[in-house]
Amino acid sequence: MLDQIHLLAAVTVLGVLEQAYFVLQVIYARRVFGISPPKISGPPEFERIFRAQVNCSEYFPIFLALLWQAGLFFHQGLAAALGLLYLYARYCYFIGYRASSSKRLAPMYFGTGILWILVAASALGILHFFLSHYVGLNVLQLLAA
């Protein structure tokens, strides 16, 4: 059982650590720019770091749901590899956004593309499960025949 989820679990832990890193960056930026909660506005240098962290948090539940669905219903290794790529894209997004708004764009589109691939893998995997479980139709066996 655990060997079917260990890669997904490892990518999940890495993702949580990355989220913690982004949060720590906002805490540090608040100190540097002297902006205490609940204030969320300030110089563009602060607002970019703040927005980068909020946007990464916003997409984290979507990422986790897709990572585990694709990993359980499609292929664990592929989902974990895409998950690693996504976390790397998010790191580049954060670092890019911190430097300038335009530098966030390429990693943002790359990361979003990975999410859509995970959507496709999840949907195909779940469809395959429904067809074989309820209709008795194993598409993979049919294709191999």
Ligand SMILES: CC/C=C\C/C=C\C[C@@H]1O[C@H]1/C=C/C=C/C=C\C/C=C\CCC(=O)O
């Ligand atoms: C699987 C993803 C789940 C939820 C997110 C849902 C939709 C988000 C769409 O996939 C993303 C598409 C993004 C499209 C962006 C289009 C235009 C942005 C253009 C320019 C930005 C320029 C700027 O802001 O500087």
Ligand SMILES: N[C@@H](CCC(=O)N[C@@H](CS)C(=O)NCC(=O)O)C(=O)O
């Ligand atoms: N919270 C997002 C909601 C809309 C959204 O998710 N847009 C995508 C663009 S495809 C995104 O990743 N936005 C974050 C960004 O532009 O940095 C925002 O403020 O832009």
